[in-house]
Amino acid sequence: MNRYPLWKYLIIVGAVIAGVVYTIPNFFGESPAIQVSPLRTGAKVDIELLKKIDDLLLKEDISVQASYMDKNGVKVRFEDTDAQMKGKDTIQSGLGKDYVVALNLLPNSPDWLTSLNALPMYLGLDLRGGVHFLLQVDMPSALQKARESYLQDLRQVMRSESIRYSKITSGRTSIDIEFRDESLRDQAVKTLEIKASDLDYATDERGGTSLITAQIKPEVEKRIQEFALQQNITTLRNRVNELGVAEPIVQQSGTDRVVVQLPGVQDTAKAKDILGRTATLEVRLVDEDKMDPASLQAAQEGRIPSGDDLIYDREGTPYLLKKEVILTGDRISDAQPGFDNTTSEPAVHLSLDGRGSSIFQMTTRENVGRRIAMVLVDKGSSEVVTAPVVRAEIAGGRVQISGSMTTTEAHDTALLLRAGALAAPMEIIEERTVGPSLGADNIERGFKSTWIGFAALALFIAVYYSAFGVISVFALSVNMMLLAAVLSMLQATLTLPGIAAVALTLGMAIDANVLINERIREEIRNGTTPQAAITAGYERAWGTILDSNITTLIAGIALFFFGTGPIRGFAVVHCIGILTSMFSAVFVSRGVVNFIYGRKKRIDKLAIGDSDWYKESK
Amino acid sequence: MEFFKIRKDIPFMRHALVFNVLSIIMFSLAAGALTFKGLNLGVEFTGGTVMEVGYSQSADLTKIRDSLESGGMSEAIVQSFGDSRTVLIRLPTKPEITGAKLSDQVFLLLKEDDSQLELRRVDYVGSQVGEELVEKGALALLVVSLGIVIYLAFRFEWKFGLAAILANLHDVVIILGFFALFQWEFSLPVLAAVLAILGYSVNESVVVFDRIRENFRRMRKAEVPEVINNAITRIMGRTIITHGSTQLMVLSILIFGGETLHYFALALTIGILFGIYSSIFVASPLILWLGISREDLIKPEVKKEEAVV
Numbered sequence: 001m002n003r004y005p006l007w008k009y010l011i012i013v014g015a016v017i018a019g020v021v022y023t024i025p026n027f028f029g030e031s032p033a034i035q036v037s038p039l040r041t042g043a044k045v046d047i048e049l050l051k052k053i054d055d056l057l058l059k060e061d062i063s064v065q066a067s068y069m070d071k072n073g074v075k076v077r078f079e080d081t082d083a084q085m086k087g088k089d090t091i092q093s094g095l096g097k098d099y100v101v102a103l104n105l106l107p108n109s110p111d112w113l114t115s116l117n118a119l120p121m122y123l124g125l126d127l128r129g130g131v132h133f134l135l136q137v138d139m140p141s142a143l144q145k146a147r148e149s150y151l152q153d154l155r156q157v158m159r160s161e162s163i164r165y166s167k168i169t170s171g172r173t174s175i176d177i178e179f180r181d182e183s184l185r186d187q188a189v190k191t192l193e194i195k196a197s198d199l200d201y202a203t204d205e206r207g208g209t210s211l212i213t214a215q216i217k218p219e220v221e222k223r224i225q226e227f228a229l230q231q232n233i234t235t236l237r238n239r240v241n242e243l244g245v246a247e248p249i250v251q252q253s254g255t256d257r258v259v260v261q262l263p264g265v266q267d268t269a270k271a272k273d274i275l276g277r278t279a280t281l282e283v284r285l286v287d288e289d290k291m292d293p294a295s296l297q298a299a300q301e302g303r304i305p306s307g308d309d310l311i312y313d314r315e316g317t318p319y320l321l322k323k324e325v326i327l328t329g330d331r332i333s334d335a336q337p338g339f340d341n342t343t344s345e346p347a348v349h350l351s352l353d354g355r356g357s358s359i360f361q362m363t364t365r366e367n368v369g370r371r372i373a374m375v376l377v378d379k380g381s382s383e384v385v386t387a388p389v390v391r392a393e394i395a396g397g398r399v400q401i402s403g404s405m406t407t408t409e410a411h412d413t414a415l416l417l418r419a420g421a422l423a424a425p426m427e428i429i430e431e432r433t434v435g436p437s438l439g440a441d442n443i444e445r446g447f448k449s450t451w452i453g454f455a456a457l458a459l460f461i462a463v464y465y466s467a468f469g470v471i472s473v474f475a476l477s478v479n480m481m482l483l484a485a486v487l488s489m490l491q492a493t494l495t496l497p498g499i500a501a502v503a504l505t506l507g508m509a510i511d512a513n514v515l516i517n518e519r520i521r522e523e524i525r526n527g528t529t530p531q532a533a534i535t536a537g538y539e540r541a542w543g544t545i546l547d548s549n550i551t552t553l554i555a556g557i558a559l560f561f562f563g564t565g566p567i568r569g570f571a572v573v574h575c576i577g578i579l580t581s582m583f584s585a586v587f588v589s590r591g592v593v594n595f596i597y598g599r600k601k602r603i604d605k606l607a608i609g610d611s612d613w614y615k616e617s618k
Numbered sequence: 619m620e621f622f623k624i625r626k627d628i629p630f631m632r633h634a635l636v637f638n639v640l641s642i643i644m645f646s647l648a649a650g651a652l653t654f655k656g657l658n659l660g661v662e663f664t665g666g667t668v669m670e671v672g673y674s675q676s677a678d679l680t681k682i683r684d685s686l687e688s689g690g691m692s693e694a695i696v697q698s699f700g701d702s703r704t705v706l707i708r709l710p711t712k713p714e715i716t717g718a719k720l721s722d723q724v725f726l727l728l729k730e731d732d733s734q735l736e737l738r739r740v741d742y743v744g745s746q747v748g749e750e751l752v753e754k755g756a757l758a759l760l761v762v763s764l765g766i767v768i769y770l771a772f773r774f775e776w777k778f779g780l781a782a783i784l785a786n787l788h789d790v791v792i793i794l795g796f797f798a799l800f801q802w803e804f805s806l807p808v809l810a811a812v813l814a815i816l817g818y819s820v821n822e823s824v825v826v827f828d829r830i831r832e833n834f835r836r837m838r839k840a841e842v843p844e845v846i847n848n849a850i851t852r853i854m855g856r857t858i859i860t861h862g863s864t865q866l867m868v869l870s871i872l873i874f875g876g877e878t879l880h881y882f883a884l885a886l887t888i889g890i891l892f893g894i895y896s897s898i899f900v901a902s903p904l905i906l907w908l909g910i911s912r913e914d915l916i917k918p919e920v921k922k923e924e925a926v927v
Contacts, residue, residue: 134747136744136746268722268737268740269722269725272719272722427744428742428744429743429744429746429747430742430743430744430747431721431740431741431742432739432740432741432742433721433737433739433740433741434738434739435672435736435737435738435739437672437736437738438670438672438738438739441876442876442878445874445875445876445878445879446875446879448874449870449871449873449874449875449879450867450870452870452873452874453866453867453868453869453870453871454867456866456870457863457866457867460862460863460866461863464620464859496878496879497807497810497879497882500807500871500875500879500882500883501814503867503868503870503871504814504864504867504868504871504886506867507863507864507865507866507867507868508818508821508864510860510863510864511821511856511860511863511864514856514859514860514863515825515856515860518853518855518856518859521620521855522852540832543828544824544825544828544829547773547824547828548820548821548822548824548825549821550769551766551769551770551817551820551821551824552817552818552820552821553817554762554765554766554769554817555762555765555766555813555814555816555817555818555820556814556817558758558761558762558765558813559758559762559810559813559814561758561761562754562755562757562758562761563754563758563806563810564751564754564806567806567807567809567810570807570810570814571810574814609620
């Protein structure tokens with residue numbers, strides 16, 4: 001009665017083999033490595049790049065373990081960190097700025113394992129060290145900016161349609177347009193509803209003036225926010241690339257947040273500095289009529305002319321700029337440092353996109369001889385980067401900024417402009433930094449507590465339940481291996497709470513075997529034959545095991561959906577562990593029991609610890 | 619080896635009332651501690667900055683406090699963490715400095731006194747994130763509770779579901795009570811432990827209930843309290859062995875898992891101990907009070923799953 005058909009044994013053997021294959025990559029450890037990936041789309045990853053890197057390293061006599069190419073770039077493995085550091089410098093200077101050269105750790109597992117996609121578990125930041133940031137996009141500010149831009153549109157429409165309005169202002173939540181009388185206003189509403197359909201228009205009478213309050217339609221608002229978020233994510237990706245981090249993560253979280261994870265980053269201050277730089281660029285006209293010393297003096301004392309803003313440059317020179325923003329950073333498609341063709345001065349070359357080009361062309365045509373200011377807006381403060389005089393109309397969207405810049409400054413400004421093309425400012429609202437030594441400590445502590453706990457548990461169960469205890473321990477080991485294998489296969493992130501979950505799950509998984517073993521003992525006490533006791537024990541315990549595991553699973557799933565960061569790691573391990581434990585504790589352990597006892601005709605006594613006390617005392 | 623050689627059923631239910639009173643007293647104490655002392659919420663929930671720094675030698679806490687004070691950070695709480703060389707610094711959110719920058723400033727300040735200083739960990743949480751986490755945590759607790767009641771109502775009967783969840787919320791409140799009473803830090807891993815206990819402890823009640831249901835079928839003539847007594851007595855062995863095994867693992871985390879997991883393991887320990895207590899002395903009397911009867915379970919003839927054979 002206690003026999004498994006062959007296919008059930010095959011499943012068990014298959015699962016164990018798969019478990020072993022996917023678990024062993026975790027035991028090979030990792031080597032210091034370098035990852036070379038292209039920074040610009042022009043830079044290619046091909047055999048030639050690989051050869052070039054190999055040649056560079058060979059020339060410097062740096063010993064290399066292995067070098068290969070994959071879809072992300074070229075990876076080179078080194079013997080030790082010294083060689084890795086030397087290698088990085090060599091490659092970086094040899095390849096130039098088109099490639100990111102990042103330090104990394106690569107698994108040492110043999111190629112046949114890697115080709116099976118058998119990789120070691122993906123360690124979370126709390127285990128490998130690194131930085132995690134949660135950034136919030138300032139949506140009110142993005143919407144405010146959109147309103148400013150719609151205000152320009154409305155002005156343009158009314159001008160070209162010859163609608164006469166007396167005043168247009170941008171408020172906290174709406175754009176207000178004032179008219180002399182109702183008929184003018186009603187006519188304006190009709191036109192605007194067709195020509196500028198992104199807005200909702202409401203009419204009002206206030207203090208003798210006829211008013212239109214225009215609000216951005218909710219669906220448009222949503223689109224603007226989505227766009228702002230996407231733009232920020234793209235910008236962050238570029239910034240992170242400039243940092244040279246292997247395997248960075250930049251992804252959306254919720255409707256207005258971005259998660260950035262930089263594994264292995266040691267200089268967190270620099271990372272924060274570059275990520276936290278929430279600069280945006282604005283192109284504005286200098287109000288040349290008010291740039292006389294008297295007006296500037298007055299403005300500095302607080303009497304700023306209406307329609308103007310007082311902004312200083314780095315040296316402290318004041319400028320009065322018109323409030324109207326001609327272009328924002330999101331119209332810049334590229335910024336590169338370089339040199340002026342005629343004077344050979346360091347310069348920054350900007351490329352504008354289509355709409356940006358035409359706006360810029362129009363503005364420069366109308367403002368020859370005047371100054372255009374490039375303003376860098378950081379969270380809360382603005383700074384004039386440069387305010388060159390327009391010498392001629394600029395077409396084609398190629399703009400050059402030059403004048404009193406060093407090469408480094410040109411480089412920095414270009415980087416800032418390129419990366420600074422943010423649609424809305426962002427703020428770091430959560431930071432988790434784990435130093436590399438703490439990460440290593442955490443791994444050690446986590447594994448130590450799991451192993452010691454497991455050993456103690458195994459010893460106790462084996463002694464308490466004798467042969468059946470040993471079988472239970474075997475099942476528990478299979479469970480642990482399958483858990484490690486599934487985690488490696490899914491490349492789920494393992495965190496310190498995750499390791500704790502492994503320990504906890506193992507401690508809870510033994511429950512199934514305890515239930516079964518106790519049940520078999522009970523059946524024996526009731527006078528059932530050993531074979532029947534095994535069957536009844538497994539059968540009766542199964543319903544209980546199922547019920548109790550499902551309730552635990554409910555808790556695990558809820559934890560997964562409501563948890564964040566390391567808690568998710570805990571939940572993932574917990575849920576997978578419950579599933580693997582049901583397989584190993586019931587199916588695998590029964591298989592072993594059947595294999596040992598199933599073929600025997602007569603069994604005098606089951607080796608399940610002492611249950612004879614009951615009979616003897618009867 | 620066998621520890622529990624019990625022949626006669628232990629009359630647990632005869633003293634049901636005593637245990638109920640005991641439970642109510644403990645529950646009230648825990649609830650009182652929660653109300654009057656409140657939880658010492660970790661930085662994840664309150665917002666703020668926590669830094670862990672490692673010195674090359676034994677750290678001088680007074681000196682660290684002095685340098686922080688001179689740097690204008692007198693609100694900083696400085697304490698040693700795990701060993702004498704590791705120091706934990708807590709900083710409340712400052713409106714004028716972006717939280718992420720605050721930790722850089724503090725680190726630079728402390729590095730002036732010891733150039734070997736190592737930054738081991740920084741956790742900065744903005745206040746809005748903290749509020750969200752409190753909300754999410756409460757929501758998770760609610761969803762888990764509801765999910766379990768629904769499942770048990772479906773598998774057993776609503777009385778079982780209700781009894782199980784009351785017994786387990788009793789455990790949760792008592793764990794929280796301990797954290798409030800001793801002002802242990804309630805962090806995100808502790809919340810995970812509490813939720814895990816909720817699932818684990820229900821597991822325990824389910825095992826008891828399963829036996830009660832089976833007994834209703836087997837012991838046709840017995841009174842309800844007898845049925846319950848027999849069920850609890852029969853599974854005593856497995857209860858102690860299972861929880862002992864789980865506790866063995868948790869103990870190992872408590873001893874070797876380091877500071878980060880300390881309170882996590884502590885919460886689990888309390889949860890496991892009270893989980894045993896509550897499923898025997900709270901859940902079972904509760905179903906007795908809720909008036910469980912043989913008909914509740916037997917009539918619709920719940921079909922049992924096939925065993926794996």
